[in-house]
Amino acid sequence: MTPASVGVRAAVIVVGTELTQGLTRESNSIFLSRWLRERGITVIAVQKTPDDIGLIASAINFLSSQAELVILTGGLGSTHDDVTREALAEVLGVPLVRHDPAYQLITEAMPPGADSESFLRQAYLPQGAQAMITGVGTAPGVSFEWRDTMLFALPGVPKEMEVMLAQVEAELEGKALVGAPPPMARAGLIGASEPEVARLIAPVLEAYPEVTANILATPEQISLTLMDLRGGSAVDESLVQSAFEDMLVRLGKLVFSASGASLPEVVGILMRDIGLTLATAESVTAGQIGVLVASVAGASDYFLGGVTSYANEAKESLLGVQKATIEQSGAVSEETAIAMAEGARRVLGADIGLAVTGVAGPGGARPEKPVGLVYTSLALPDRTMTFKDVHRGDRGSVQQRAAFRALDHLRRSLIGEGADG
Numbered sequence: 001m002t003p004a005s006v007g008v009r010a011a012v013i014v015v016g017t018e019l020t021q022g023l024t025r026e027s028n029s030i031f032l033s034r035w036l037r038e039r040g041i042t043v044i045a046v047q048k049t050p051d052d053i054g055l056i057a058s059a060i061n062f063l064s065s066q067a068e069l070v071i072l073t074g075g076l077g078s079t080h081d082d083v084t085r086e087a088l089a090e091v092l093g094v095p096l097v098r099h100d101p102a103y104q105l106i107t108e109a110m111p112p113g114a115d116s117e118s119f120l121r122q123a124y125l126p127q128g129a130q131a132m133i134t135g136v137g138t139a140p141g142v143s144f145e146w147r148d149t150m151l152f153a154l155p156g157v158p159k160e161m162e163v164m165l166a167q168v169e170a171e172l173e174g175k176a177l178v179g180a181p182p183p184m185a186r187a188g189l190i191g192a193s194e195p196e197v198a199r200l201i202a203p204v205l206e207a208y209p210e211v212t213a214n215i216l217a218t219p220e221q222i223s224l225t226l227m228d229l230r231g232g233s234a235v236d237e238s239l240v241q242s243a244f245e246d247m248l249v250r251l252g253k254l255v256f257s258a259s260g261a262s263l264p265e266v267v268g269i270l271m272r273d274i275g276l277t278l279a280t281a282e283s284v285t286a287g288q289i290g291v292l293v294a295s296v297a298g299a300s301d302y303f304l305g306g307v308t309s310y311a312n313e314a315k316e317s318l319l320g321v322q323k324a325t326i327e328q329s330g331a332v333s334e335e336t337a338i339a340m341a342e343g344a345r346r347v348l349g350a351d352i353g354l355a356v357t358g359v360a361g362p363g364g365a366r367p368e369k370p371v372g373l374v375y376t377s378l379a380l381p382d383r384t385m386t387f388k389d390v391h392r393g394d395r396g397s398v399q400q401r402a403a404f405r406a407l408d409h410l411r412r413s414l415i416g417e418g419a420d421g
Contacts (some may be wrong), residue, residue, distance in 0.1 A: 007231015008041045008177050011063035014082050015074035016156060017050040017061040028161060030074045035165060039172070040179025041069060042229050049164045051075055056087035063150040069177065071168070074156030076139040078119045083123060088142060090335050101133050102140045107136045120291045133154035143171060150175065151365065182227045183237035185244035187332040188257035188266075188380030189222040190408045197222055200250050205350075208243040210236065219397040221256075221263065254412055262406050264292045265300075271302035278410075279350035280306035281319055281340040284358035284374055288403040290389045309340070332357050332369050334386045337377035345379040353379035357408050374402040376409050385413060 014029045026048075035044045044067055049055045056075070064070050075084030076212075093371050103123035110119050123141045125131055132141030137160035142153040144306040152168050163274045172178045188195060194217040201224070205213055210230060226236045226244050246302040248258055257266050271278060280289050290306035293299055307318050312331055313320040329335040337357050345353030358374030365371045372391040377384060388411050391401040 007229075007234065008040065008069060008179070009044045010036050010041045010069040010071065011047070011067040012036075012043060012046040013056070013059050013063065013070065013072040014046070014048045014156075016048070017052075017070060017075070017081065020050045022263050024125060028158060029154065030161065031158070032071055032073065032361055036069075036071075039169070039315045039349040040181055040231065041172075041177065042182070043230055050079040050236075051083055053083050053087045053090060057090045057141045058093045060087065060151065064147055064151065069147055069172070070149055070151045072151070073161050076122065076141070076155050077154060078114075078122050078138075078401060080118070082122075085121075085142070087344040088129070088144075088151070088153060089126040092126050092128070092144070092146060096124040097127045097132045097240055099123050099140065102133060105133060106138050111329060111403060124389055126377075132202045134160070134163045134167070134309070136160050136235060141167070143168075150177070162176075179231070180235075182229055182231070182235060183240040185226045185240055185258075186260040187224045187248065187251070187255050188246070188261070188263060189224060189251060189254045190220070190256055190263065190404060192251075192254045193217075194222060197254070198226065201247050202242055203222050204246045204250060207246070208239055210239055211243045218400075219393055220400045224251075229398045244400035253412075253417060254256055256408060262296075263404060263411065264296050267293065267407050267411050267414070268296040268299060268302065270411060272298075274414060276351040276414075277302050277304050277349075278352050278354060279304050279344040279348035280410075281306050281344035281353065281355040282306060283310055283315070283340070283356060284404070285356050285399050285403045286310070286359050288399055289354065289356065304350045307347070315340060315343075319347060332375065333375060334375050334377070334388070335384055337375035338379070341377035341386065351381055353377075354406060354410055354411070355379075357403055358398070358400055359400045360402075362395060372398050374398070376402075376404070378410060378413055380413065383411075 006024055011030050012029050014026055018024050019026050025265050029046045036043050047059050049059050055268055075082045087350050090310050105246050106123050125142055129142045129144040132143055137155055137156045137157055141164045144151055154164050192214055197215055212227050216226045226240050228240050256263050282289055287308045293303045309315045309318055312326050316323055319340050320343040325335050325339050340355035341353040355377045356374055359369055361371035374389050376387045389405055393400045
C-alpha cells in the first residue's frame with residue numbers, strides 16, 4: 001500500500017448500461033471525485049462501464065494496476081442486470097457466498113410480492129470480502145484488498161452511496177490514506193475565449209511546472225482552477241498561491257472573482273456594500289438576468305424586481321419607452337436599451353436600471369443587426385452607459401452570454417472600470 005506521504009491515487013468506476021448508452025445522467029462520479037479530493041486523494045481516472053461482468057472485471061483489473069484505491073458504484077441491486085458482485089468475484093477468483101447478517105436484514109426488508117430469489121441475491125458477496133451495511137437501502141457495499149489496492153463497491157443510489165462513504169472513510173483512515181486536500185485557487189473570468197486565456201497563462205505554467213491548471217469554459221464564463229496534485233509532502237501551497245497571483249496580473253480585468261464566488265454573488269456583494277438597489281428590463285434574455293441576480297441568498301436586499309418585455313407594446317406600456325423611439329431606431333438599438341433601463345429604474349424606484357435588448361436568433365437578423373447583437377444599458381444615479389456586444393452561438397448560448405455579460409457590465413461600473421474595463 002502506498003503511504004499517504006507520497007500521495008494516494010484513486011480510480012472511480014460507475015456501472016450501468018443506462019449510463020454508457022446515454023439514457024440517463026449520473027452524478028455519483030462527480031460526488032466521489034470531489035469527496036476523494038477533499039481527503040487528499042488524487043483521482044486519476046473515472047470510467048463508465050455497462051452491466052457486463054467481463055467489462056467490469058476488465059476495468060477493475062486495469063485500474064487497480066494504476067491506483068491504490070478503486071471505488072465502484074452501481075450494479076449491487078436485485079435485478080438481473082446488477083452484476084457488479086459477480087464481476088468482483090471473477091476478479092478475486094472466488095465464489096459468491098451468503099453473508100448471513102446481510103441476508104437477515106435483506107429478508108426482513110423484502111417487500112410483499114418481491115421475487116425472493118432475486119431480492120435475496122443482494123446478500124451474496126465475494127468470499128473473503130467485507131460487507132458494508134448502513135440500514136439505508138438493502139444492498140450491502142463490498143470492501144476488500146487485492147494486489148495492494150483497496151477496492152470498494154457501493155450502491156448506485158446516491159443517498160445509499162453517500163451514507164456508506166462514512167465506512168469507506170473509516171477504513172481509509174485506518175490505513176493512513178486520508179490526508180489534506182490539495183491547495184487550490186479559483187478564478188472566474190468573462191470576456192475572453194478559452195484559447196485566449198490559455199495563451200495568457202502559458203508563461204506562468206512554464207514557470208510553475210508543479211502546478212496543474214484547469215480551464216473550464218461554458219457559454220457564459222470561464223472558470224480557472226490551479227492545484228498542486230503531487231500529493232503528500234511534495235505539495236507546496238505557496239507555489240499555487242504564487243502562480244495564482246502571477247496569473248491574476250496577466251489576466252487583469254478579465255477576472256471577476258479571485259475567490260471562487262460566482263458573478264451574481266460578486267455583483268450582490270458590491271450592491272450591498274455600496275448600498276444601491278437594482279431593477280432590470282429584459283427583452284433578449286427572457287428574464288435570465290433576474291434569475292441570476294435572485295439566485296443569491298439575500299438578493300432582496302438590493303434587487304427590487306424586473307420586467308420582461310419582449311413585445312414592443314410591453315416596452316411602451318410597462319417601461320414608458322416612446323413608440324417613436326422604437327419606430328425610428330428599432331427595438332434592438334442603443335436608444336431603446338437606454339429607454340428601457342431608465343424606465344425600469346423609474347418604474348421600480350431603483351438606484352440602477354439594467355436593460356438588454358438584442359437578436360437571439362435564429363431569425364430576425366438584418367445585415368446591420370446580426371444574430372448575437374445585444375445592447376446593454378445601465379441607468380445609474382448620475383449617468384447612463386450603453387454597451388454593444390455581439391455574442392456567438394445558438395439562441396440559448398446568445399441569451400446566456402448576454403445575461404452574464406450584462407451582469408459583468410454592471411460589476412465593472414460598480415468598481416469604476418467603465419465601458420471597456
